Amino acid sequence: STAARPGRSLLGFSPIPTSEADAVSVAEGYSARVLIPWGDPVRPDGPAWRKDASNSAAEQAEQLGSHHDGMHFFPTGRNARGEDTGLLVLNHEYIDQALLHTDGDAEMTQEKVDKGVAAHGVSVVAVALVDGQWQQVDSPLARRVTGATPVTYTGPVTLEHPALDSNNPPLGTMNNCSHGFTPWDTYLACEENWNSYFGTEDESWQPSPQEARYGIDNEGFGYRWYEVDPRWDIAVNSNEPHRFGWVVEIDPFDPAAVPVKRTALGRIKHEGALVTESRARLVVYTGDDQDGEYIYKYVSDAPWQSQRARGVSPLDEGTLYVARFDDDNTGSWLPLVFGTGPLTASNGWQDQADVLLRTREAADAVGATPMDRPEWISQHPKTKDTYAALTNGSGWGAANPRKPNPYGHIIRWWEPNKNNTGTTFEWDIFVLAGDPAYDDSVELSEDSMFGSPDGLWFDPDGRLWIQTDISNSAQLDPEQGYDNIGNNALLAADPESGDIRRFLVGPRGCELTGAVTTPDQRTLFVNVQHPGEETDTIGEPTPENPRAVSNWPEFDPQGRPRSATLAIRKDDGGIIGT
Ligand code: FEO
Ligand code: CA
Ligand code: CA
Ligand code: CA
Numbered sequence: 001s002t003a004a005r006p007g008r009s010l011l012g013f014s015p016i017p018t019s020e021a022d023a024v025s026v027a028e029g030y031s032a033r034v035l036i037p038w039g040d041p042v043r044p045d046g047p048a049w050r051k052d053a054s055n056s057a058a059e060q061a062e063q064l065g066s067h068h069d070g071m072h073f074f075p076t077g078r079n080a081r082g083e084d085t086g087l088l089v090l091n092h093e094y095i096d097q098a099l100l101h102t103d104g105d106a107e108m109t110q111e112k113v114d115k116g117v118a119a120h121g122v123s124v125v126a127v128a129l130v131d132g133q134w135q136q137v138d139s140p141l142a143r144r145v146t147g148a149t150p151v152t153y154t155g156p157v158t159l160e161h162p163a164l165d166s167n168n169p170p171l172g173t174m175n176n177c178s179h180g181f182t183p184w185d186t187y188l189a190c191e192e193n194w195n196s197y198f199g200t201e202d203e204s205w206q207p208s209p210q211e212a213r214y215g216i217d218n219e220g221f222g223y224r225w226y227e228v229d230p231r232w233d234i235a236v237n238s239n240e241p242h243r244f245g246w247v248v249e250i251d252p253f254d255p256a257a258v259p260v261k262r263t264a265l266g267r268i269k270h271e272g273a274l275v276t277e278s279r280a281r282l283v284v285y286t287g288d289d290q291d292g293e294y295i296y297k298y299v300s301d302a303p304w305q306s307q308r309a310r311g312v313s314p315l316d317e318g319t320l321y322v323a324r325f326d327d328d329n330t331g332s333w334l335p336l337v338f339g340t341g342p343l344t345a346s347n348g349w350q351d352q353a354d355v356l357l358r359t360r361e362a363a364d365a366v367g368a369t370p371m372d373r374p375e376w377i378s379q380h381p382k383t384k385d386t387y388a389a390l391t392n393g394s395g396w397g398a399a400n401p402r403k404p405n406p407y408g409h410i411i412r413w414w415e416p417n418k419n420n421t422g423t424t425f426e427w428d429i430f431v432l433a434g435d436p437a438y439d440d441s442v443e444l445s446e447d448s449m450f451g452s453p454d455g456l457w458f459d460p461d462g463r464l465w466i467q468t469d470i471s472n473s474a475q476l477d478p479e480q481g482y483d484n485i486g487n488n489a490l491l492a493a494d495p496e497s498g499d500i501r502r503f504l505v506g507p508r509g510c511e512l513t514g515a516v517t518t519p520d521q522r523t524l525f526v527n528v529q530h531p532g533e534e535t536d537t538i539g540e541p542t543p544e545n546p547r548a549v550s551n552w553p554e555f556d557p558q559g560r561p562r563s564a565t566l567a568i569r570k571d572d573g574g575i576i577g578t
Contacts, residue, residue, distance in 0.1 A: 018486030065092025070179030178272025287374025407434030532561030
């Protein structure tokens with residue numbers, strides 16, 4: 001592994017201070033430009049954004065969704081004018097009904113449910129670097145995938161499975177948090193808090209143990225869609241939730257391609273899907289973001305290129321494992337395979353489809369280690385050490401050593417001989433997040449302190465970009481020890497030297513997510529998600545709520561805060577982070 005070696009740092013910028021301003025601040029020598037905010041049309045001739053939220057559901061389905069999250073940049077070469085072009089593919093994790101509708105969420109209607117569903121999913125947007133600035137351009141590849149787009153299912157769980165038999169057609173993907181991408185240039189959208197859309201007004205309904213294990217209850221997040229749309233009424237459609245919790249493969253280069261839910265990767269609250277290649281196999285790491293849930297790894301059954309040559313998706317034929325982190329800094333990947341260990345017919349398991357539909361219960365049965373909310377996972381391009389953000393949680397033992405853990409930490413593991421296909425590993429804790437003024441185990445300074453790490457992304461040089469998602473309730477609660485840390489931030493770390501520096505701070509109420517550079521590393525794209533969250537009224541801060549109010553990025557008193565993407569360039573045209 002990579003012990004911290006003080007010396008030359010990969011980081012060349014001066015760290016910036018914390019901020020509580022309703023603005024983006026970025027390191028000196030860099031500029032950030034806003035593009036593709038929620039509501040702009042995905043194709044320039046599409047329906048225009050209306051700042052009073054009066055766009056219809058049908059219009060929203062042709063516009064950028066809300067709550068930008070995980071994102072990848074697929075380069076598409078140079079256009080006829082010699083400009084760099086590419087596709088930004090990004091998730092829209094959830095919605096804020098107070099912002100999405102002119103009358104907020106006072107009364108639920110089918111049109112409002114449809115608009116909410118249309119604001120979820122994925123956008124494929126074409127961009128070009130014009131005169132040194134990225135801007136949206138037209139492309140026949142630009143499209144939306146929403147919660148109502150037809151989808152299909154492959155792997156051990158297919159639409160023929162009785163558990164997926166629903167009154168509804170198979171539609172859509174919801175609560176896409178982080179993401180992944182494959183060596184064959186497809187995008188993976190991951191379904192996280194999909195349980196939250198379901199509920200019922202039927203007071204006689206009670207969740208089964210399986211439903212309870214995934215957090216399905218009467219109310220979900222309180223969207224109340226089930227009041228008008230039986231698709232989301234758990235008492236009416238008990239199989240509809242089985243269609244969610246998967247990793248969804250989307251081909252951004254074929255606008256007619258139907259999104260495919262790859263069920264061999266398990267059914268959890270997937271944060272993301274970090275794809276790597278090892279010993280010619282495809283390896284996918286994925287976290288289940290809930291306090292006390294697990295980290296998983298999937299390994300293709302054969303070299304991925306030979307699978308594809310046979311017409312088999314490497315995401316359909318492989319083995320799913322779950323991690324056990326032992327207290328002596330070793331660990332094991334435990335297979336979740338029907339007939340193996342406790343996952344037998346005599347213990348009530350029917351087949352591999354049953355194991356995958358109940359992935360969490362299977363992981364419980366094999367003795368996986370509960371973790372402090374596993375978020376993004378990224379792998380160092382050279383050492384192949386794998387890093388996971390544990391955003392905060394209860395503290396579950398040596399791998400989650402703070403009890404409770406309001407600030408989170410970043411754990412890393414390395415597998416023997418850089419072989420990511422095996423079943424053993426060693427681990428350590430890369431950094432404990434937090435404020436040293438409140439916790440003297442934190443070895444961070446004013447330039448580097450942060451809390452609740454969520455997004456992690458290694459650039460090709462080995463800089464680890466850390467994006468934070470401190471909840472607004474934690475920021476506003478003096479008991480939580482977050483009052484010195486400011487708004488959510490993007491930091492860069494050099495794992496070799498241990499150097500960590502704050503690079504960018506977002507506007508009020510937002511989290512930062514989706515960081516990825518262009519292949520030349522001269523542009524960094526990052527998403528500002530949910531500016532103004534916890535805002536009861538759009539406008540000036542109030543004494544009760546002095547810092548959660550935002551109207552970023554337009555600051556239009558008649559408008560509203562909008563999630564958007566930032567394109568960050570170095571003013572001298574250099575590599576980001578240097
Ligand atoms: Fe959607 Fe786990 O953050
Ligand atoms: Ca996240
Ligand atoms: Ca979040
Ligand atoms: Ca988060």
